[in-house]
Amino acid sequence: MKTLAAILAGLVVLCCVSTQSRAQATAGEEARNLQTVIEALEADIRELRLLSERIDEAGEKDGAALAFRRNERSFRLLADVDALIIQVTQLPEGASYREEVERQLGTDIEGIGSAVFGRLNEIEHKITLYTKELDTLSGSTLVSMQAYIRSLESVRLRYYEALVNHFESRTALGLSSEELLKRLEPRLFLHAETLAGKIEFTGAARKEVQNRLNQDPGNADLGTALTNFDDRHQANVAGLESLIALLDGIGVDSSEYKTVMLQHAPSISINFFSTKALLNVLGKGWDAVGSAVSANGPDLLFRMLLFVLVILVFRTLSRIVRRLVLAACDRSSLDMSVLLKNVLVSVSSGTVMALGVLMALSQIGISLAPMLAGLGVAGFIVGFALQDSLGNFAAGAMILIYRPYDVDDFVEITGASGLVKKMSLVSTTIVTFDNQTLVVPNSKIWGDVIKNVTAQTERRVDLVFGIGYGDDIEQAERVLHEIVAAHEKILEEPAPRIVVSSLGDSSVNIAVRPWTKTEDYWDVYWYLTREVKLRFDREGISIPFPQRDVHLISGQQT
Numbered sequence: 125m126k127t128l129a130a131i132l133a134g135l136v137v138l139c140c141v142s143t144q145s146r147a148q149a150t151a152g153e154e155a156r157n158l159q160t161v162i163e164a165l166e167a168d169i170r171e172l173r174l175l176s177e178r179i180d181e182a183g184e185k186d187g188a189a190l191a192f193r194r195n196e197r198s199f200r201l202l203a204d205v206d207a208l209i210i211q212v213t214q215l216p217e218g219a220s221y222r223e224e225v226e227r228q229l230g231t232d233i234e235g236i237g238s239a240v241f242g243r244l245n246e247i248e249h250k251i252t253l254y255t256k257e258l259d260t261l262s263g264s265t266l267v268s269m270q271a272y273i274r275s276l277e278s279v280r281l282r283y284y285e286a287l288v289n290h291f292e293s294r295t296a297l298g299l300s301s302e303e304l305l306k307r308l309e310p311r312l313f314l315h316a317e318t319l320a321g322k323i324e325f326t327g328a329a330r331k332e333v334q335n336r337l338n339q340d341p342g343n344a345d346l347g348t349a350l351t352n353f354d355d356r357h358q359a360n361v362a363g364l365e366s367l368i369a370l371l372d373g374i375g376v377d378s379s380e381y382k383t384v385m386l387q388h389a390p391s392i393s394i395n396f397f398s399t400k401a402l403l404n405v406l407g408k409g410w411d412a413v414g415s416a417v418s419a420n421g422p423d424l425l426f427r428m429l430l431f432v433l434v435i436l437v438f439r440t441l442s443r444i445v446r447r448l449v450l451a452a453c454d455r456s457s458l459d460m461s462v463l464l465k466n467v468l469v470s471v472s473s474g475t476v477m478a479l480g481v482l483m484a485l486s487q488i489g490i491s492l493a494p495m496l497a498g499l500g501v502a503g504f505i506v507g508f509a510l511q512d513s514l515g516n517f518a519a520g521a522m523i524l525i526y527r528p529y530d531v532d533d534f535v536e537i538t539g540a541s542g543l544v545k546k547m548s549l550v551s552t553t554i555v556t557f558d559n560q561t562l563v564v565p566n567s568k569i570w571g572d573v574i575k576n577v578t579a580q581t582e583r584r585v586d587l588v589f590g591i592g593y594g595d596d597i598e599q600a601e602r603v604l605h606e607i608v609a610a611h612e613k614i615l616e617e618p619a620p621r622i623v624v625s626s627l628g629d630s631s632v633n634i635a636v637r638p639w640t641k642t643e644d645y646w647d648v649y650w651y652l653t654r655e656v657k658l659r660f661d662r663e664g665i666s667i668p669f670p671q672r673d674v675h676l677i678s679g680q681q682t
Contacts, residue, residue, distance in 0.1 A: 171667070195279050198644050202286045205236065209293040215289060237304045240287055244311070247280045264314055274359065281366055288373045305374060312371055319364040320384045329390050361389050386658030422680045434487055438480020446473040466531075467524060467549065519570035520549035521628045528574045536575040538568050583617065583642045589656055592666040596630060597624060600665050607655050613644040631668045 182411040254273050261269055287308050294301045339344040362380055371378040449472045453465040524547075529535045533544050535554070542556035552569060555563040577583075590599045604622045607613055620638035627633070636656075640648045660667055 133268060137667075160506045176514060191340055192275070192279070195243075195282075199282055199286060202236070202240070202290065204294045206289050209296065222261075231433045236290060237287065239305070240283055240290070241307060244280060244283050247283070251276050251280070277363065281363060282451060284308075284315070284367070284370055285414055288370045291374055309375065309376055312367060312374075314374070316367045316371065316378070316381050320369065320381055322360045323384055323388050326353050326360065326629070329353060330357060338406050356578050357388075361385070363387075370645065429486045434484040435480060438477055439482070441480070442473045442476040445476050448646065449473075466546065470548075514568040519566035520547070522570055523547070523566060524549075525554075528575045529579070533579060534577040536577065537563060541565060578642050581642055583638055583645050584618075584639050585645060586635045586654075587652055588625060589636060589660075590633045590667060591633060591660070592668045595632070595665050597634075599663065600634060600660070603659050603663055603665065604634065606654065607652065607659060608636065608638050609636075611648060611650055611651055613640050614638040615640055630670045 141336040142172060154287055209319075223553045254269055254276075258266065258269060258273075264352045290303050291304055291308065294304065298529045330350065333346055333350050333353060336351060337343060340346065364385060368385070371381070391643070396423035425470050447467050449469050450465065453468060464561050483593075523529075529543055531546065535541065535544055537554075540554055540562050542560075542562060544552060545555050545561075547566075549566070551563050551565050552566060556562065589600075589604070591597070601622055601624075605620075606619045608622065615638070620636070622634065622636050625633050636652065638648065638652070657667070659665075
């Protein structure tokens with residue numbers, strides 16, 4: 125960087141002279157600001173000269189370390205020059221001292237671009253030389269050389285950024301930048317093309333290694349190769365992303381490289397989006413689809429027909445299995461509940477259909493092993509997340525085994541009552557007498573008292589009728605016996621019971637307890653209630669309502 129240091133040394137002297145003239149022109153504040161930048165430049169130039177002299181004398185290892193530090197100083201020096209140019213452009217318009225500074229500054233920064241390009245040539249030569257040596261290295265030496273090449277590539281990119289910033293500074297100063305652009309644009313273009321090719325190549329190679337690793341998961345060499353491809357891919361993507369920003373900075377169309385980033389970058393940035401890039405991605409995708417259809421169209425059509433055929437065959441088999449299982453359950457000597465039969469039929473037909481879907485998917489090229497493994501993992505996750513549902517499943521299995529109720533049984537469970545219509549392994553559906561549908565989780569049913577009203581074939585009707593204390597109890601019992609004996613749905617065995625059950629506050633209560641078939645319960649209940657009222661009225665037997673006597677005691681006031 126000797127050339128750059130010499131140029132900037134001359135620039136410092138000229139800027140100091142211009143700054144002093146401006147100070148005499150009542151521009152003291154601007155002069156002090158520029159003087160601060162210039163002092164920083166002078167310090168950087170001194171340090172840069174010392175490093176350059178030392179590099180020529182040092183050995184290979186120390187020379188590489190000092191060269192790295194010289195690059196860092198050069199970046200800082202270039203940044204300070206750009207800052208100086210920006211400050212000059214912010215001086216008052218039309219001021220004579222500004223024009224003088226701009227003229228002198230424009231003359232003295234002409235060589236900066238050439239100096240930076242010279243440094244770039246040195247770095248690219250080293251990158252090329254050391255990259256060729258990689259094939260002869262191994263072990264830690266190989267890793268060290270790869271890391272050194274990466275650092276050189278990083279330095280090269282920073283020099284590109286410095287050149288773009290210098291291009292913008294020259295433009296802001298009103299200087300011609302055509303020569304700089306002619307030298308910079310081809311370099312950025314070739315570097316971007318190289319990285320884009322590497323990204324596409326490593327992407328294809330990584331995909332192939334991944335496929336082979338899926339077939340041989342225990343191969344450590346494939347795993348190492350995949351890791352190396354991932355590292356190189358990430359580095360190339362990061363480099364191309366930086367180059368896209370640099371190309372945009374000098375006004376060069378970078379849509380081709382944005383397209384590559386949209387297709388291959390692990391994460392999408394808003395900077396990659398442009399109308400042309402999106403159209404390129406869509407166009408390439410459509411071309412890929414068209415090529416795939418034209419090349420694989422007949423095979424794809426045959427596979428789709430085979431997929432549909434397998435689904436139809438297994439659908440028919442599912443129905444056949446459903447009928448066979450249902451027939452087997454009906455003919456079985458086991459006393460199965462209707463609920464258990466329905467569940468067995470549903471599970472068997474569903475299993476056959478699930479196997480059909482898996483076989484159909486295998487016909488169109490979808491591997492079943494990863495899918496089954498994924499289903500296993502997903503099942504574990506879903507099962508852990510849906511613990512309540514698993515509890516319902518277990519409760520449903522217990523209900524099917526112990527059969528506390530069946531279809532069309534009248535039950536009272538968890539505060540709900542009605543007829544059982546259907547049951548799954550998760551819930552039971554109950555329809556109330558006013559035609560409301562209740563879906564009750566099985567875990568709530570199994571964890572509570574289950575009252576099955578219609579589980580027994582016979583049921584006792586419990587009624588209580590009250591008569592007045594002045595009525596004839598024997599007459600009332602005779603009338604009740606006649607009413608009970610007259611109804612054909614009341615069973616003789618067990619025999620009905622008619623007894624005085626209690627002496628109430630307002631009535632003598634007689635309990636009537638006949639037996640009937642479970643399905644005739646409500647017919648008997650409603651008949652007895654109506655007939656007792658009619659006969660008591662005809663026989664002159666009263667049915668008293670609650671009453672209370674109130675006695676008033678008058679006392680003499682004193």
